[in-house]
Amino acid sequence: MLTLCGIVLGFASFVTIPPQPIPLLRTVVIDPGHGGFDPGTHGLIAKEKDIALAISLQLGKLLQKAYPGLKIVYTRTTDIMPGNKPNLQEGIRYRAELANRSGGDLFICIHGNATRQPPGRYPVKKLVRYKTVGRGSHKTTVPVYSTTWVKNEVHGTACYILKADRNEFKGDAIARRRELIEGENMGDSTGTAFDLTTPEARMQAMLYEKKFFANSALFGRLVEKEFVKAGRRSEGLVQRQEGIGVLQATGMPSVLIETGYLTNKEEERYLVSRKGQAEVAGNMATAFRRYKDMMEGKEKKLD
Secondary structure, eight states, rough: OOOHHHHHHTTTTTTOOOOOOOOOOOOOEEEOBBBBBOOBBBOOSBBHHHHHHHHHHEEEHHHHHOOOOOEEEEEEESOOOGGGGGSSHHHHHHHHHHHHTTTOOOEEEEEEEEOOSSEEEEEEEEEEEEEESSSGGGGGGEEEEEEEEEEOOOOOOOEEEOOOTOOOOHHHHHHHHHHHHHHTTTTTTOOOOOOOOOOHHHHHHHHHHHHHHHHHHHHHHHHHHHHTTTTTTTEEEEEEOOOOHHHHSSOOOOOEEEEEETTTTHHHHHHHHHHHHHHHHHHHHHHHHHHHHHTSSSSSSOO
């Protein structure tokens, strides 16, 4: 890695991404989290996989209606593990491969959140006093507890993106996307074969990694802004170094959206309702419109 960094610094003065036309968003990949044998988290009345799918399908319909020429790719449209894969790891690989093969310009992964505590209400034990039990040599002191039922009040939305620095996974995914798409040249106007093992190729992949990080952050911020406008509590934009496989393995701007906490009774009911799902999908669609306009130079980007 240190050698690669040295190469990057050495080539930085003359290896750049060639000038490109205004980027157009042609393909959006929508990934409803979990599915099939993997329910995700759950609340009192719902499973994450079902809410994620319902919101994802509504978002896709809104985007298709607003932009008839936009290609929408879903990683699943029914209650299955994407690709009907037999385990989680293969399911994650399928999602990423589908996104990369489809030439996605934006990857939107939709989930629901949860706390470590159970949904609704949960018991909390508190030490009240000690009491003595037994007689003579068998006498001992034992604690006495009281139990209080506490409402799970954690709620709110969040957007997760993959950190750009010190992470090779995204650069590898960008290179992989290029391999999978016929005619994709990542800005190489010559159209000739491109050796992905060369230092120059790795350099370009890392530059795109930084670019995609900025675009992921932009879309994530726009989504959270729309949630806040709608009266939702936002935990903001969260950068993750690792741990979210689909964000690491997709060679494009990628955002994982936590639509709310299913462990919060009120927020779960909101996300289960038609009204709530329509509002959440609408918030995302509005954020996408602004993102598209900014990317295509029709609106000034956020500071």
